[in-house]
Amino acid sequence: MLDFLADNPLIALVVILALGLALGKIRLLGISLGAAAVLFVALGLATVNPEIQIPALIYQLGLAMFVYVIGLSAGPLFFREFRTRGWKITLFVLLLLVGLALLAMLLIRGLDLAATTGVGMFTGALSSTPGMAAVVEMLTQLNPDIASEPVVGYSLAYPGAVIGSILVAALGAKLLKVNHHADAEAEGLITAPLVWKGVKLRPGLSGKVGDLPRFSGQQIIATRIVIDAHAHKLADPGLPITEGMELVINGTAEAVAAAIAELGEERHIGLDDTDLVYSRFTVSNPEIVGRRVEDLDTVGHGFMIARIRQGDSEEVPRGDTVINYSDRIRVIAAPGRMAEVRRFMGDSEKKLGDVDLLPFALGLSLGLLLGAIPIPLPGGVTLSLGFGGGPIVMGLILGALKRSGPVTWQLPFHANRTISTLGLTLFLAGVGTSAGAGFRQALTDPFSLVYLGGGLLITLTSALVCGLVGRSLFKLRWDEAMGVAAGTTTNPAVLTYLNGQTGTELASRGYATAYPAAMIGKILVAQMLYLLLV
Template identity: 30%
Template sequence: MAELLNEPLILLFLIMVIGSLVGQLSIKGVGLGSSGVLFVGMVFGHLGYEVSTIIQNLGLSLFIVTVGLQAGPRFFRMLRTSGVVFGVVSISIIVVAGITTFVVSTVMELPAALSIGIMTGALTSTPGLAAALEATGDPIASVGYGIAYPFGVLAVVLFVQLLPKILKIDLMQDLTGKANPIKRSLTPEVMTIEVTKDYLHKKTLKELRLAEGTSVVLSRVIRGNRTIVGLSDTVILKGDRLVAVGNQKDLEQLCNEIGEKVTTNFANHDNVKVRRITVESEEVVGKSLRELALRRKYGVTVTRIERSGFEFNQNAGWRLEQGDILTVVSCEDRLNEAEQLFSRRHLEVTNIHLFSFSLILFVGLLVGMTPIYLPGLGAITLGIAGGPLFVALVIGHFGKIGPIRARFFQPSNQVIGDIGLAMFLAGAGTTAGAGVVDIIQQEGVRLLFAGAVITVVPLVFGFLLGKKIYGLSMIHSLGAMCGGMTSTPGLGALNSLVESEDPAIAYAAAYPFALIFVAIMAQVLVLLL
C-alpha cells in the first residue's frame, strides 16, 4: 500500500475520495464540505506523504478562474445599483477581519503566515487560503486555516439561529417593514393600464417614450379583443390597455402618468403568446439585448430574465449567459424564429470553450506575475491566485472579448471549479500536515482563542453595520453578513428560518466582494506583519 501511495495520482485521488466522503458528513446540517479534503490531506501530510506542488497550483488556477467567471457579471453590476450596500457590508467585514488579525498577531506574537491562515479559516474562505499560501510562501497558513475553520462555521450558524430568538424579532414582519435595496431589480410584476390621457392618442410608443429610464417594459397593447405586440412603431389609441412588466413603484408611476389600472383576462387574448426561451447558442452569449435588436429584427419583446434561479426585470444592457431563461412575448411564428436564434446551432461535445479558458489562465498568470508598487508598502504581485481572478472577473463581466468566450453553463463551470478546488486542497493539506502537530503542541489554546476573536469581531461588526447604520432588515443584515463571511452553512441556517429568497439574494450580492477582497487583504497583511 505504501508503494502505491508514492504514485502521485494514486495519492491525489485517494485523498480526494476520502476527503469528499468526510465532507459529506454533517451534524444537524453542519459539515466540512470541500474542506474535508484539506483535513484528510493534513493527515496524509503528517504521515509523510506530499502531493506535487504543480498539481496544487494547477488546481488553484482552475478553481480561481471559475470563481472569477461566476462572480464577474454580478460583481460589476452590483457596483452600479443600490444593492452595492451589501458589497460595502462585505468589504467592511474583510477590512475589520484584517485589522483584528493584525492586532491579534501583534499582541500574541504569532507568525504572519499562521495569523493570515487563521483569518482565512475564520472567514471560511478557501480562495483566501489560496492567496495566503501564495503571498506568504509558508504552508503553516494551512494549519491556521484548519484550526480556525470549524469555529468559523459554527459561530456563523449559531449567530444566525440564536440572535433572532434572543432579540425576539419576527423576521418576516421585520422584512416587510424595512426598505429593500434590491427589490427594484427582482421579482417583476405585471400591470394592465388603460390609456385615458388625450395626449397619448394616435402616437407611437417610440414618440411617447413611455417608462424610459425605468424598469418597465411594455409587452402588449390590447385593443378590443385584439392583442398587439408592443413595438416602437405601435400606435397607441385612447382606450387601449397596455400590459406593462416591471417593479411595483415604476408601474404605479407609469399608471399615474397615462391612465388607470384595470383587470384583464389574458385567456381572451390568445393571438399573442408568452414563451420562456433558454439561451444556449454561443453566437448570442455575451451579447446584450440591445445588440441583438430583438424588437426590430424579430418583432418580439423580452419582459424578464431569469438567472441562477432569480428573476430580473429586462435590462437592454445586460449581457446574456448560457442558461439564462428569457420570458418573450409575440405571435407564434415570431417566437419560433426567436427561439431558433437562442437555441444551439450544432451539437457540441462540451460547454467549455477550451481555447478561451486556457487563454484566460495564461493571461491571468502573466498579470499575476507583474509587480504592483504601493507607496510606502513596496511591491506586491497578484500571484497565481489574484492574477487569474482579476482577469476572469473582467472577462466574465463582458462575456465575450474578441475570440474569448467566458459564459458557460453553470454546471460546467461548477465541475471545473470543484475539481480544481479538490486538487488544491489535497496539495495544501499534505504540505501543511507535516508540521500541524508541532504547531498545535506549541500554541494550543492560543490559536483557538485567536481564531475565535478573528471570527466574532468582524461577524458582529458586519451585522451591526447592516442593521444599525444602513437600516437593513434582520434578514438582509444576516444574509449580507453570511456573504461577507463566505459562510454557505450560515446561509443554509438562515434559509431554514424564513420562507423567502431574500437571504439568498443578500448573500449572493455580498459574496463576490468577499471572494475578491479577502485575497487582497491577505496580500496587504503580508506587507504589514
C-alpha cells in the same frame, strides 16, 4: 492503505474528493459542510500520515479556477455597487486587516512567539496562502535558514480559520433567526413570481410604449397591444401610446398592480385564440450572449422578450439587461415565426454541453499572468497577486465586460458551477494535506496549541467584526456580512459552506466585494508585520 495513498497521490486525491463530498452531505443539527468537508478529510488523512501530499500545482490550479469563475459571476454586480457601498467595504476591509495585524503583534509579543512562526500564524488565521508565500519569499532573500518557519505557523492556524468562520456564521444565523431566502429576496437577488395582466391606459399619457415602466415607476414590460379579442400585435417600445390603448404587461404581482393603478385600469384580456403565442427557449447562440436586450432588435426579428430566467431567478427584461448562456427566455411572437426565434436564441442543450473552453483558458491565462507580475517594495522585496489574486481580478473585469468583440467571456450557468466546485475541491484537498504535518505536530507539542489558539482568536475577531460592522454600519444582511468575512479571509471553504447553507447568492456578493482588497492587502500587511516584529 495510508502508505498506498502516500505513494499514489492521484488516487489519494480522488479518494479525498469522494470521501469529502460524501461527508459534506451529512447534516448535523441542521448544518452540513458541503464541499468544505473535503478540507477536513484531507487534513485528517495527512495528520495520520504526513506523507500523503497533493502536488502544489494541483491545488494552485484549483484555486485559480475557483476564484476566476467567481469573478466572472460577480463582476457586473461588483463594479455596479463599487460606486455606492463597494468602495466603503473595500476601505473597511483594509482597515480591518491593519487592526488584525496589530492584534497579531500583541499576541506574538505577549506570548513570546517566534516572529517567523507568528506571522505564519497570522496568514493562516486569515487563510492567506499568497501572504504566507510572500513572507517566505522575503525571508528567502533576507535569511534563507528560517524561510520555512512561517509555513509551520500557517499550517497550525489554517484549520481554525475554517472552523472559526463557520461557527460564527452558523451561530449568528441561529441567534439572529436569519431567514436566508427572505433576506435574499429583499436584496433583489430572488425575484417574486411574475404575472401578467391587461391594462387600459388613462387619458393624459403621452409618449411611447417603452416609456411605460418610467411612467409607472415599476419594473414592468408591455408585451402585447390588444386590437380586439383575437388580434394582438407586439408592443414595440417605439410605438406611440394613445388614450384607451389596451396592453398586456408583465412583472411581479406587486409591480403590475402598482403600475395599473398609475397607468389606468385593469382589463380582462384573454391570450388564447389570438394571433400571438408565447414559448420558452434556452440561449445557446454565442452571437447574442453578452449583448443587451436593447441591442438585439427583437421586434425586427418578429418577437418580444417577456421574461428572462437566469439560474433560479426570473425577471422582466430592461433595455440594459445582458443575455447570458443558459438563460431561459419567454418570448411572444406569431406562431409562424417561432422556428426563426428558436434559431435566433439557439435553444440547443448540446451546444451548452459542448462548452467552448477557449475563452475560459484565455481569461484564466490573463489572470495568472496578472498574478505573476512582480510589484517592488522598499528594501528590494517584491510581491505579486499570485494564483489567487490575479485570476479573481481578471475574472471581475472580464465578467463585467461580458464579451470582447467575438470572444464571449461568460460561461453557461451549469458549466460555471461545475468548474467552481471542481476548482474548490482540488484546492481544499491540496491545502488540507499540506497542513497535515503541522497539525500533527500540534497534537504532540503542547506549545503548538498556542499558535493554534492565537490563530483562532484572530479568525473569530475578524468574523465577528465583519458581522457586527457589516450589519450596523453598512446595513448588510447577515449572510452578506459573513460573505465579507469569508472574503476578508479569502477562504473558499467558508464561502462554500455559506452558499450551501443559505441557498442564495448573498454571501457570494459580499465575498466578491471584499476579496480583491483582502487578497492584496494581506500580502502587504503580512510582510509589514514581520518587518515591524524584527
